[in-house]
Amino acid sequence: MKYGYSKVVSLPFEEAVTKVTETLSIEGFGVLTTIDVKATMKKKLDLDYENYTILGACNPTFAHKALEAEKEIGLLLPCNVIVYQTGEEVHVSAMLPSAAMSAVENDAIGGIAEEVENKLKSAIDAM
Numbered sequence: 001m002k003y004g005y006s007k008v009v010s011l012p013f014e015e016a017v018t019k020v021t022e023t024l025s026i027e028g029f030g031v032l033t034t035i036d037v038k039a040t041m042k043k044k045l046d047l048d049y050e051n052y053t054i055l056g057a058c059n060p061t062f063a064h065k066a067l068e069a070e071k072e073i074g075l076l077l078p079c080n081v082i083v084y085q086t087g088e089e090v091h092v093s094a095m096l097p098s099a100a101m102s103a104v105e106n107d108a109i110g111g112i113a114e115e116v117e118n119k120l121k122s123a124i125d126a127m
Contacts, residue, residue: 003100005120006093009127013051016090016127017083021055023123024081029057032078051085057094062116069108076100079120092127094120 009016021031033056041049058078066073081094097113097120104110 001099001102003096004093005096005117005124006091007124007127008089009092011090011127013083013085013090016092017053017055019127020081020083020092020123023126024055024057024120026126027119027123028059028061029079029119029123030060032056032058037084051083051090053083055081055083057081057120059116059119062112062119066109066112069112070104070106073101073104073109076104079116081120081123092124094124096120 009019011019024031033054035054035056037052037054038049041047056078057080063077066077079095079097079100081092083090083092085091097116098110101109101113
């Protein structure tokens with residue numbers, strides 16, 4: 001099952017992180033958490049790891065709708081967006097809420113997931 005929507009971008013890594021944060025904002029998402037995987041791997045395991053950042057994105061309007069429809073949905077929030085570098089390529093990927101929410105047996109969640117997914121794809125496409 002495909003669970004992410006990805007794009008290779010023509011930007012340096014740090015600029016890609018900034019740009020995706022901006023494009024998410026245009027689509028109504030704020031970034032609640034930023035995890036620098038490279039720094040964490042160095043600090044916790046003394047490993048040199050590639051540039052890799054996980055952004056925990058949330059659209060408050062859709063989060064509220066989802067929480068009203070299904071209290072336990074918080075287990076699957078926020079939406080993760082990643083930026084990582086392999087060699088010279090910088091990748092930006094967003095989770096597909098339709099895949100993440102497929103285990104939830106609540107019809108209302110499916111519609112919300114589809115709307116959120118369209119906004120995440122728009123943010124990635126705008127990169």
